[in-house]
Amino acid sequence: MDIKEIQNLIKFVAKSGATEVKLEMDDFKITIKTTAEGAETTTTFVQQVPVSAALPQAAAAQPVAPTVPAATENNTSDDSKYITIKSPIIGTFYRKPAPDKPAFVEVGASIGKGDVVCVIEAMKLFNEIESEISGKIVKVLVDDSSPVEFDQPLFLVDPS
Template sequence: METKEIQKLIDYISKSDLDEVNIETSELKLHIKRHTGATVQTTQLAAAPAPAALPAAPAAEAPAPVVENPNAGLIEVKSPMIGTFYRAAGPGKPNFKEIGDNMAEGDVICIVEAMKLFNEIEAEVSGKIVKILVDDASPVEFDQPLYLVDPS
């Protein structure tokens, strides 16, 4: 298992409800545990080439002070598919929506290109765009937040 694969696994686990994962192969033993702090233990079992070393897990620190979420009350507009995010219909054309613009249900707010198909993404909520979370022509994942919208 390579370092990138281990990091992806850690990221996946951090977003899931899992608290502990054990993986054991002929070359590697991996134990990931999430409770108060992140713990990652790896053991090289065989004399095979070792994967690149992982950065040490940070020591458990005092809990962070509770900070009010500045995005409370805002709605995330998420990508319905994996693809490439475009803010405009084409090069040189105006963006569908800008920060501060109002949008209504059914308005086209962006395009997500998937497998050479350009899919117009329509708003499912009405409100004012507060923040655009993705850069133009960037890859996006399924369910990745694209916009923050104030519904009031």
């Protein structure tokens, strides 16, 4: 629930004439109390409910994040001569057509225009991503089974 939705909820409660509303979801609790006059003295309490399973994963993910940008900053000058294949859609990136099949491309593989380089799953549909350039795969920038955003770099290709 974002801040806009919380603000709309406060306005709704103030107009309804209710003096207290409690909303409890999986990961947070909200209590809104108003006086009889209306929305002049609206008090909102937002409380995050700790999720014990998510905390170790978040702690493990934090050390990884700072090291990745540092590595990319060092290689920026080297990567400038390469062409980037970017994600045309939002979804989940897969290097293989199926778990028991080999990857579409590996580092060092030569690709041609129109060759399938990966699959991105979006809304239960598997979309084959084809290369728009010919060259040699230099680097795979995304881990298998990772979520990807629109226009996120997936591969570096040496066009020479």
